[in-house]
Amino acid sequence: MNLKFWQSRGITVRLLTIAVLPASMMFIAVAAAMYATAVNDVRRDVAERGRLIATALAQSSQYGLVSGNLTYVRNTLQQLVASDASVTCIRLSDEQHHTVASSCQDQQSEDQTTHEAPVLIESLPELDLFDMGAAAGQKKPAPAEPRDPGRMRTIGYVRVTMSAAPIFEARRGALMLAFTLVAGAAVASSMLSLRLTRRLRRTMASVMLALRAIRKGQFDVDLPTNQPDELGELQRTIVQMAEALDAARNDLEQKVKTRTHELRVAIDQIRQADAEKRRLITHSNALIEEDRKRVAVEIHDHLGASLISVKLEAAALAAKAEASGDADMARNAQRIQHTMELIYASTRNIVKSLRPEVIDTLGLSMALEEMVLGLDNVHPQCRFSFSAEAGLPDLRGEFAMQAYRVVQEALTNIIKHAGASQASVHLALNEQRDQLCIEIKDNGRGFDTKASTQSGLGLIGMRERVASVGGEICISSPQGQGTSIHLTLPLQPPEQQNSNAPQR
CATH class of the missing domain: 3.30.565.10 (Histidine kinase-like ATPase, C-terminal domain)
Incomplete structure (x- = not known):
């Protein structure tokens, strides 16, 4: 049987196969054994009958062959062929295998066996009845090698051809009856097996339905657990497994709910902390920008004004020194004025870096x-x-x-x-x-x-x-x-x- 084909079949097909196949194989084996036994018995009977007929004819046809009166022999052969359908043909031949008498059926079968028996007679001593010396009482010298009076010699042959077909046909009715009885026993065995298999299939079907329900997450299975055999143990094991899985699922769901709640709380706390952090950062940036703005305003309003005032005084001092002809004082005043311009430019750059006015x-x-x-x-x-x-x-x-x-x-x-x-x-x-x-x-x-x-x-x-x-x-x-x-x-x-x- 092809294993792939067997593995692809369902449990119903497998159980039916297990129930019917052994009975069918047993019926075929018993029928084949009965047929082979019947054929061998018929052939053995035919062979034994052929040997007996050949031996009997060889003994009864001695006189006919010796005397040459073959009428009785021919009648005997015809009667045997007519009375026994298994005898296909009988031939009587002489010592040189020349047929001297025969009787055969008109229809010849293919399944034939031939049995041959020699026709034997006892050898007699050689006597010369017309010897005159012997008649006058004169003693004749004994032959050099006298014959053995107990020795048998062959004077002919009987060949009987037998066919097993007629006997087999005669026994066909009994053989068919035996086949019918065996077939009935096989059918009864198959029906009993199917009945037992049907109960097994129902049990296995309920087990499969329970397993499919468990696979889908439905652990509330209903199986009978009172059977004492292995199937009952299997059903009890499945019910216990379903109860254990249901308990494990409930426990896992409860743990998942607890962990989910804890995770949500942690996420909310993280979000709150992140929002608080961003709020603090935004507030800090706002305070920094406010401080920068305040510092920039202070530098621009106070330090810038002071620098401009110093620059103007330096310019006035330079003009006054030039007017009085004090060149050194004029140069010093101009240097102070230039320095104030550089300081004022640096102050402007600092103000721009602290608070770019162009944004506003x-x-x-x-x-x-x-x-x-x-x-x-x-x-x-x-x-x-x-x-x-x-x-x-x-x-x-x-x-x-x-x-x-x-x-x-x-x-x-x-x-x-x-x-x-x-x-x-x-x-x-x-x-x-x-x-x-x-x-x-x-x-x-x-x-x-x-x-x-x-x-x-x-x-x-x-x-x-x-x-x-x-x-x-x-x-x-x-x-x-x-x-x-x-x-x-x-x-x-x-x-x-x-x-x-x-x-x-």
Whole structure:
């Protein structure tokens, strides 16, 4: 049997095969054995009968062959052929195998066997009855080699041809009856096996249904557990397994619920901590910007005014010295005036770095452009360029200041670490025109963005500033291929988005 075919069959087919196949094979084996036994018995009987007939005819035909009176022999042969259907042909031949009498049936069968028996007679002593000396009582000399009176000699042969077909046909009825009985026994055995198999199949079907339900997660199975045999043990094992799996599932679900609740609480705490951190960072940045603004105002209003006053007094002193002809005093006053101009210019630069006035006066785009052009003038080893698409909104205030500080930190990192020869800043709006997109690129050496040692406080500060206004930052820096920083900042700050949201 093909194992693949057997393995692909269902349990019903297998049980039916187990129930019917042995009985069928047993019926075939018994029928074949009975048929072979019957054939062998018939052939053995025919062979024995043929030998007996040949021997009997050889003994009874001695007189006919010796005397030459074959009429009795022929009648005997005809009667035997007519009375026994298994005798196909009988032939009587002389010592030279010449047929002297025969009787055969008209129809000859293929399955024939031939049995031959010699016709024997006892040898007689040779006497000359016409010897005169012997008649007168004269003694005749004995022959040199007298014959043995007990010796047998062959005077002919009887050949009997037998066929087993007629006897087998005569026994066919009994053989068919035996086949019928064996077939009935096989059918009864198959029916009994099918009945037992049906009970087994029902049990196995219920077991399979229970296993399929367990596979689907349905552990409430209903199987009888009162059977004492192996099937009952199997059913009890399945029920116990289902109960154990159900308990394990309930326990696992409870653990999952507990872990999920703990995870949600932890996530909420992390979110709250992150929100608190961003709020603190935003508040700190606001305080820093406020302090910078205050310092810038103090420097601009007080220190700047004082420097202008000193410059004017130096100019007046120089004019007075020139008028009086005191050249040394005039030169000293001019040096003081020049020094005040340099100090005043440095003060202006400090004020711009603390609080760029251009953000409040002209907006973010002009402030970034001024910063980029200033860096391009100050650092000739790296060319800085600025571009912005048309139609950008006028962004000012603290939101614009945060974007300005992020770009300022990125350009500072390029100057310090990138070793680039070109850098660019580009401003644009997204497709929905509700977010500001800033791209900062350079052709420097790049760095590993995953290495914490290279990230530094500058990048951390950039990320925190972007997150504080609800934006996103993406840094791409393949080694040796430059760095690209993409900023996405919402035009409306998060607190304004929450305040403008519809109330429910």
